[in-house]
Amino acid sequence: MSVTIETPNRPRSRKQANWEKYGWLFMRVSGPLLVVLVFTHLVVNLVLGDGIKAIDFAFVAGKWADPFWQVWDLAMLWLALIHGTNGMRTIVNDYTEKVKVRKALTTTLWAVCALLILLGTLVIFTFDPCPAGASADLLASFCPAA
Amino acid sequence: MADQAVPTIDSFTVTLFVRRFDPETDQEPKWVDYDVEMFGTDRVLDALHKIKWEQDGSLTFRRSCAHGVCGSDAMRINGRNRLACKTLIKDLDISQPIYVEPIKGLPVEKDLIVDMNPFYQAYKDINPFLVANDKPEKERLQSPEDRARYDDTTKCILCAACTTSCPVFWTDGQYFGPAAIVNAHRFIFDSRDEEAQVRLDILNDKEGVWRCRTTFNCTEACPRGIEVTKAIAEVKQAILRGRV
Ligand code: HEM
Ligand code: SF4
Ligand code: FES
Numbered sequence: 165m166s167v168t169i170e171t172p173n174r175p176r177s178r179k180q181a182n183w184e185k186y187g188w189l190f191m192r193v194s195g196p197l198l199v200v201l202v203f204t205h206l207v208v209n210l211v212l213g214d215g216i217k218a219i220d221f222a223f224v225a226g227k228w229a230d231p232f233w234q235v236w237d238l239a240m241l242w243l244a245l246i247h248g249t250n251g252m253r254t255i256v257n258d259y260t261e262k263v264k265v266r267k268a269l270t271t272t273l274w275a276v277c278a279l280l281i282l283l284g285t286l287v288i289f290t291f292d293p294c295p296a297g298a299s300a301d302l303l304a305s306f307c308p309a310a
Numbered sequence: 311m312a313d314q315a316v317p318t319i320d321s322f323t324v325t326l327f328v329r330r331f332d333p334e335t336d337q338e339p340k341w342v343d344y345d346v347e348m349f350g351t352d353r354v355l356d357a358l359h360k361i362k363w364e365q366d367g368s369l370t371f372r373r374s375c376a377h378g379v380c381g382s383d384a385m386r387i388n389g390r391n392r393l394a395c396k397t398l399i400k401d402l403d404i405s406q407p408i409y410v411e412p413i414k415g416l417p418v419e420k421d422l423i424v425d426m427n428p429f430y431q432a433y434k435d436i437n438p439f440l441v442a443n444d445k446p447e448k449e450r451l452q453s454p455e456d457r458a459r460y461d462d463t464t465k466c467i468l469c470a471a472c473t474t475s476c477p478v479f480w481t482d483g484q485y486f487g488p489a490a491i492v493n494a495h496r497f498i499f500d501s502r503d504e505e506a507q508v509r510l511d512i513l514n515d516k517e518g519v520w521r522c523r524t525t526f527n528c529t530e531a532c533p534r535g536i537e538v539t540k541a542i543a544e545v546k547q548a549i550l551r552g553r554v
Contacts, residue, residue: 184514184516188546258481261482
């Protein structure tokens with residue numbers, strides 16, 4: 165049933181500069197921002213207008229043609245990923261005991277986060293709904309070539 | 311007069327499951343059950359005494375004052391950290407056995423006794439003493455308002471109920487823990503003390519206040535009713551603002 169918890173196995177590391185204060189602040193600033201960003205996103209996409217039936221390739225293309233939604237989605241992407249990754253880092257710090265394991269896991273977390281942010285940002289800004297040279301039957305109906 | 315019956319006082323029998331561990335014979339702690347006859351005025355500490363004095367003298371636990379002052383007998387009773395000497399048996403659900411375990415997150419030495427040294431070390435690390443550099447030639451005056459700022463955190467008896475109820479402390483025991491922060495708070499917000507900034511720097515550590523996840527376990531556990539989580543939040547704010 166209950167588990168015996170081992171002795172604190174390392175002396176507390178002391179007096180190293182650290183960013184925990186800024187991490188803590190970031191979680192509290194990004195949290196409320198995410199509430200606004202995510203719920204507006206959900207309402208706009210799933211409830212307003214034709215609701216969920218409106219979502220198709222053209223819907224996404226239309227949103228990303230507007231700089232307002234580009235910036236909106238960019239903010240959501242960056243904040244959610246950094247917030248989520250930093251939250252996971254907190255949990256890793258809780259449950260890992262070996263310094264090497266901790267390092268490996270947090271490095272992996274931030275690498276995945278950086279990759280996703282990079283790819284996401286790239287998509288938001290380079291998204292082309294009507295790529296030149298694509299075969300006509302694959303293109304959306306509003307493309308001139310279709 | 312003489313033949314008038316002395317009114318009997320109602321007693322009841324309760325079962326206690328005590329988490330026992332003898333480092334000389336046991337590999338792992340084990341639950342051992344005892345039936346004891348108790349009265350409405352009896353506390354968990356009385357039940358433990360009764361077991362030790364009447365059933366098994368080898369049962370080992372700490373207690374000193376027996377009145378909620380010394381902080382020796384924090385233990386996990388029915389899954390919650392409490393002082394055995396302040397927990398009335400009748401306030402627990404006595405239709406069920408009562409489970410008594412050592413507080414979690416500190417190494418068990420024997421039965422209900424844990425090694426408190428890591429806990430005291432965190433306490434020592436926050437410099438729990440008044441630092442004032444002027445000569446103490448006259449009384450250091452303080453307004454009632456200034457005194458009120460840290461009144462709550464003066465009540466701590468270092469029982470460790472809060473720190474050992476904290477899931478962050480359980481994970482790896484590196485976190486300073488609520489009790490150390492409470493006792494830092496007691497001096498950080500004392501207008502006579504001159505080293506608030508030093509203590510704030512200490513608690514800005516990787517294992518300092520930022521590890522607190524606001525679960526409120528500490529506030530719920532404190533037998534002195536200290537608003538522990540609030541005190542931690544005030545220390546966080548003081549670090550963020552750079553002043554107390
Ligand atoms: C929707 C609004 C959100 C709010 C208001 C919010 C708020 C917070 C706050 C304040 C914390 C810090 C908790 C603490 O240190 O005690 C936190 C932790 C965390 N958040 Fe969020 N968050 C939100 C969305 C998200 C999203 C979208 C993700 C995932 C991508 C996420 C993943 C996490 C994780 C993994 C943690 C760490 C949990 C832990 O400390 O145990 N959160 N969140
Ligand atoms: S703050 Fe309360 S629970 Fe924590 S050590 Fe002090 S008296 Fe015990
Ligand atoms: S024995 Fe002193 S506080 Fe319980």
